[in-house]
Amino acid sequence: MSLLGAIEAGGTKFICAIGTGPNDLRAVTRIPTTTPAETLPQVIRFFRQQIKQQGTLAAIGIGAFGPVDVRPDSPKFGWFLNTPKPGWQQIDFAGMIQRELNIPIGFDTDVNAAALGEHQWGHAQGLETFIYLTVGTGIGGGGMVSGQPIHGLLHPEMGHILIPHDLSADPFPGVCPFHQDCLEGLASGSAIEKRWHQKAASLPADHPAWALEANYLAIGLVNYTLMLSPERIILGGGVMEQSQLFPLIRSQVRQKLNAYLDIPKITDDIEAYILPPQLGAQAGIMGAFALAQRATQSK
Ligand code: ADP
Ligand code: ZN
Numbered sequence: 001m002s003l004l005g006a007i008e009a010g011g012t013k014f015i016c017a018i019g020t021g022p023n024d025l026r027a028v029t030r031i032p033t034t035t036p037a038e039t040l041p042q043v044i045r046f047f048r049q050q051i052k053q054q055g056t057l058a059a060i061g062i063g064a065f066g067p068v069d070v071r072p073d074s075p076k077f078g079w080f081l082n083t084p085k086p087g088w089q090q091i092d093f094a095g096m097i098q099r100e101l102n103i104p105i106g107f108d109t110d111v112n113a114a115a116l117g118e119h120q121w122g123h124a125q126g127l128e129t130f131i132y133l134t135v136g137t138g139i140g141g142g143g144m145v146s147g148q149p150i151h152g153l154l155h156p157e158m159g160h161i162l163i164p165h166d167l168s169a170d171p172f173p174g175v176c177p178f179h180q181d182c183l184e185g186l187a188s189g190s191a192i193e194k195r196w197h198q199k200a201a202s203l204p205a206d207h208p209a210w211a212l213e214a215n216y217l218a219i220g221l222v223n224y225t226l227m228l229s230p231e232r233i234i235l236g237g238g239v240m241e242q243s244q245l246f247p248l249i250r251s252q253v254r255q256k257l258n259a260y261l262d263i264p265k266i267t268d269d270i271e272a273y274i275l276p277p278q279l280g281a282q283a284g285i286m287g288a289f290a291l292a293q294r295a296t297q298s299k
Pocket of ligand 1 (some may be wrong): 010134188193200236240
């Protein structure tokens with residue numbers, strides 16, 4: 001298989017890699033996300049150096065934080081749109097990489113990329129319709145419907161669905177600057193840290209934060225399940241390092257569905273229905289390789 005490039009463009013760092021997949025990773029670098037003028041030339045420099053050492057790349061795949069324009073026929077395909085990330089609004093990201101390196105580009109959201117990685121090498125192999133949700137600094141979701149990455153008007157923004165919020169049980173107003181108490185506003189890592197005034201990683205496993213967290217995430221998952229009918233839901237991101245969340249979420253999902261979906265995958269085998277990514281923290285960068293591979297096929 002021809003050598004590929006991959007970029008996972010995140011809010012705190014850009015991971016750039018050369019290889020073809022999980023068993024063939026030849027070089028990786030992490031570049032801090034500061035300003036486009038500072039970060040992007042370092043990205044280009046890494047790929048130029050690697051191309052010099054390892055030979056040409058067939059394509060580069062990019063999974064990026066959003067909102068981004070993922071519609072291939074749009075004049076702004078591959079752009080960062082009105083992202084809340086200061087300095088990164090309205091930047092022609094994919095086009096710049098493509099022009100500088102003169103290489104075909106595959107482009108999607110970070111979460112659609114991670115979903116694709118899991119589809120090719122992980123827990124979504126053989127599935128047609130599934131969701132990948134990341135619960136980190138923010139919350140984002142992607143996935144596939146009928147074997148195609150979910151796009152549409154733009155791309156899903158699953159973190160911003162509105163959530164019933166019982167203010168007597170949880171008076172915290174939420175952190176989303178747009179909606180306050182959407183799912184991201186109530187259940188992202190940033191929300192946990194602001195609500196409890198400490199690092200999420202330092203909250204003990206039996207802290208009430210986790211039952212509340214599981215409750216909010218389960219509301220989200222029930223809504224996604226009823227809406228898209230996914231065959232599986234993969235939950236990644238830093239917050240899901242708290243593995244005690246999985247059984248809590250599964251039991252809350254079951255409780256909230258209230259036996260409405262009488263399907264063995266949910267009634268008997270929910271451990272395989274809601275689960276962590278097989279590729280772990282590598283899902284995103286591997287998905288970028290999968291995007292690159294697709295870009296070589298669509299030429
Ligand atoms: P990002 O969302 O920035 O791409 P991550 O997926 O690593 O990165 O998410 C970072 C968020 O996850 C932070 O809010 C952090 O507090 C939280 N987090 C990281 N590690 C843990 C952990 N072990 N337990 C709970 N929360 C964690
Ligand atoms: Zn929101």
